[in-house]
Amino acid sequence: MASRSFWKGYLKLSLVTCAVTMAPATTESERVRFHTLNRKTGHRVESRYVDAITGRPVDPEDEARGYQRGEGDYVVIEDEDLAAVALDSARTIDIQTFVPKNSIGWVWYDTPHYLAPADQVGEEAFSVIREAMTASGTVGIARLVLYRRERAVLLDPRDRGIVLWTLRFGDEVREGPKPVKSREEDGKTLAMVKRLIDTRTKPWDPAMLTDPVQGNLQDLIAAKEKAGRPAAKRKKGEAPAATNVIDIMDALRKSVAAETGKKKTRP
Structure with a gap:
C-alpha cells in the first residue's frame, strides 16, 4: 500500500519549479505495540502534564512552549513567533548544489522519503530534473525545514521518482574505528x-x-x-560453545x- 503524503511544497532548480508531495518511504505501523494498563482495573493509563510546583494537572489550552534562560526563568514562544521566523525552506526544496552520486558516505543518510509531482502540470519539470541528475551521475543537495528543524537533504533519482534523504547533522556523526591493518594471507x-x-x-x-x-x-x-x-x-536455542x-x-x-x-x- 502506497503511503500518504505528509508534506506539500515545491521543488526548485534555478527558474524551474514544480509542485511536489512527499511521503515516508518506511513505516513502523506493523510493529506490535503495547499500552500501559492499570493492572487492577484493566483500563488504559493516560499521561498528563502537571505543574512541577503545584502538582496540579495542566489543561491543553494552557500548555505553552518555553525556552529556559535561567533557573526558573523561561521565555514563552507562541505559534505566531515561530511563523514569523519561518524560513523559505519550509515549503521549497531549492537545489543549490550537486555532488557525485557515490561521494556521500552511508553514515550521513538518515530518513528516506518519496518525492513525487503533485499534479500533471509539474510532471515535465520534475522529470527533467530527475533525468538530468541521472545522466550526470549526481545527486542534489538542498535545505528543508522538516521535523521542526532545517535540515540538509539529498535528492537521489531512483527509477521514475526521486528519493529524498534527510542527512544527519555534523555533530551526530562520530569518527569510525581505526581501520584494521591488512595482512598477507595464504x-x-x-x-x-x-x-x-x-x-x-x-x-x-x-x-x-x-x-x-x-x-x-x-x-x-x-x-x-x-x-x-x-x-x-x-x-531457547543452545548458544554455540x-x-x-x-x-x-x-x-x-x-x-x-x-x-x-x-x-x-x-x-
Whole structure:
C-alpha cells in the first residue's frame, strides 16, 4: 500500500519549479505495540502534564512552549513567533548544489522519503530534473525545514521518482574505528573464504529482513485471546560453545563442507 503524503511544497532548480508531495518511504505501523494498563482495573493509563510546583494537572489550552534562560526563568514562544521566523525552506526544496552520486558516505543518510509531482502540470519539470541528475551521475543537495528543524537533504533519482534523504547533522556523526591493518594471507586461505561466501550467496529478497520476534509476539497475543492463558514458552536455542580457533584452514574446510552439504540436501 502506497503511503500518504505528509508534506506539500515545491521543488526548485534555478527558474524551474514544480509542485511536489512527499511521503515516508518506511513505516513502523506493523510493529506490535503495547499500552500501559492499570493492572487492577484493566483500563488504559493516560499521561498528563502537571505543574512541577503545584502538582496540579495542566489543561491543553494552557500548555505553552518555553525556552529556559535561567533557573526558573523561561521565555514563552507562541505559534505566531515561530511563523514569523519561518524560513523559505519550509515549503521549497531549492537545489543549490550537486555532488557525485557515490561521494556521500552511508553514515550521513538518515530518513528516506518519496518525492513525487503533485499534479500533471509539474510532471515535465520534475522529470527533467530527475533525468538530468541521472545522466550526470549526481545527486542534489538542498535545505528543508522538516521535523521542526532545517535540515540538509539529498535528492537521489531512483527509477521514475526521486528519493529524498534527510542527512544527519555534523555533530551526530562520530569518527569510525581505526581501520584494521591488512595482512598477507595464504592464497589457499583466501580461496576457501571466497568459496564459503559463494555457498551463502543468493539473490536479494526483502523477506531476509523479517523480524521473528514480531511473529512470536503475534502468536503469543493470539494464544492469550483464544485460551485466556499465556502461550507455551519457546525453548531457547543452545548458544554455540566459545572456542579459540587455532587452525583457520581446518575451520574453513569444515565450514565449506557443511555449507556444501546443506545445498545438496535442499529440495
